[in-house]
Amino acid sequence: MTTQGGGRPAQVRAAHERLVALLLLATSLVSVLAIALIIVFLFAKGMPLLGKVGVWHFLTSPTWNPTRGEFGIATMLVGSLVVTLGALAWGAPLGLALAIFLAELAPPRVTAGISWAVDLLAGIPSVVYGFFGLVVIVPFIRERLGGPGFSILAGVIILGIMILPTIVNISRDAIRAVPRDYKEGSLALGATHWQTIVRILVPSARSGILAGIVLGMGRAIGETMAVVLVTGNVTRMPDSILSPVRTMTSNVVLEMGYASGDHQLALFATGMVLFVFIVVMNVMVSSAMRTRG
Template sequence: MRFKEKVIEKLLLVTALSAIGVLALIIIFIFKEGSPIMVKVGIPHFILGEKWSPSKGIFGILPMIVGSIWVTVGALVVGLPLGLGCAIFLAEMAPARAGMVLKPAVELLAGIPSVVYGFIGLVVLVPFIRNVLGGPGFSVLASAIVLGIMILPTITSISFDALKAVPKAYRDGMLALGATRWQTIRMVLLPAAKPGIVAAVILGMGRAIGETMAVIMVAGNATIIPTSILAPVRTLTSNIALEMGYAAGDHRQALFATGVILFVIIAILNLLARWVAAGRVSE
């Protein structure tokens, strides 16, 4: 009996370590496959090179790094006001019952596959931008809007929880002083919920920068640094997905190296999120 218990405990421990094991495997394999080409090209040249021309053996991913930053910032510009506004309304203004029904509805947005978002962007948004604002339609703007909508559930849901976690006494105290609801939200609730909201923003950024399929379909994917929001753009993720199908040799390694850069950016964002979350605990 005791032997059996010991065996079970060890089995559970080993199983529980599989997540960290997979994480380690991912890091090892991606870095092992991606780093030789970076060394060969030279890391500064790889990161800061403005030309991506695999057939000529030229691997510079600066356009994709800039592209990822553009669309991610754009996604926040679209998604943050909308998501935060939605969270504030559902948490503080809507009747409790409406909040209980509508929050899951917003979270349902997260369940829609990313290809479907991309597809809607492709058939609705891209033609709209082309016809109304000009340009090819496939653009930073289209990517930012699609990604902005995709990160809405993340931002809404986490901000909602952060607002709900503010002690009720804060709210009641302000309202008792004769403050309006908006004054209460602006002066007390938002400052109190700030760490949670910042965490929501960082997680939303992580989702936006890591998104692949939706962006591919609306971004245009040109390997040049975009000069306007109506210009086409290629992100790090798209770069990988677009060319993995046929890449070989150095080219393939360069795609894995693109993955390494993406991985590092995500890791920094994760650390940032953890740091913010830790700050929330200690406060």
């Protein structure tokens, strides 16, 4: 018995379908397995040290002195948060403004040009950002504003640029995805284009814009290479935006090469804290995407 669809018997076709489904299931399991293994590994390595020094002490003690067995990451927790929030403080408004411009105001040719530039920004390796910061921004801050130049401010400037593509692309798509009827409905009521943007388009795209900002935040807090090169990496509580600072990611990458024993475990614990941060952020994104209207 032959039928359409390759002319093979029905049983052979059904077996083929099952095989394809199984293969696809197997490939998707790989990614689930990978994340599961990372979680298990990170917690297996990190938990024992947290048990030893105490979670609260680990998070709140400003003293990081591995040779004396003192493990407190408060300065780095502050470092990561300050650098990330600082980057968002100027990167998010700028990114949103650019997204609005691209989605609503720019003529097609300008849109193409700027989109190309923004995409290129996303493709630059982070070490190049760091190098740029090291030779341009750090000396500039040292000469014009004082301090060592290696500072929170340098990290904030570099990270703000690095998160632009994420925020711009996601926000622009969210604004473009607002039903055309909303825009026309508003204009037909005599609203100006700008009133329509501010009161209808941006609020309607709110969940997408928020997702873009939180993903940008995730990128900023997880960034390592660019930050290591420009922030100075000192484990001291910063007292101004010109102070040097060390982030959690920098801590891991700087010391993993030579750390052993409890020291190494403390670095895993640092990674664990970072991981928890990022999971929390992901939950925030998905809940932001779900709440609409």
